Amino acid sequence: MNADDLQRAVATTRTVLAAVRPAQLDNQTPCGSWTVCDLIIHMIDAPIFTAVVMETGDWANHSYDPIDPAVGDYLARYDAATSRLVAAFRTEGAGSKMVKMPVVGPLPGASLNTAATCDAFVHGWDLAKATGVPTDLDPEFATAVLYAIRPLVTEEMRGSEGKALFGLEVKVPLDASPADKLAGFLGRRP
16 A cells, blocks of 8 residues: 555545534444544544654654544544645655554554555444445445455454454455455454
């Protein structure tokens, strides 16, 4: 995955985010402990975190003021955060730059780009599921994201929510949409 792929994931998810109504902020998401509001906070904070990691090389340099999406324009904040993120991956040498991440340790920027792309895309799926819009997001791209993320997710990264990066894989029907297959691989129930 590269910065163009990341931009595509961000754009897909932005479309879903733009349709969220304030009355839906308390809806439960497929991420069991998160409401739509919590998910939006993550969708803004995670890109800022990842951009700082790419800019400085170390997650320990990350600091920010958490946002409250119930106040203000969360779509504009998402746009600002994801623009910074994509710009960080467009810098020369971003793919080969080694960065320090919590839990997984050092990894090349190319792997972090794949993880960020997957995170951006699958949270669009989470948001769609939580707000009742179709989850069959960009089928061709969903297939590419699933193919790219598979080798990066190890069994050691899986476990219960809040204790692991990913849930246990959920088996989905063979005829499920590519986005549903990606969600199932990452531990969501389509």
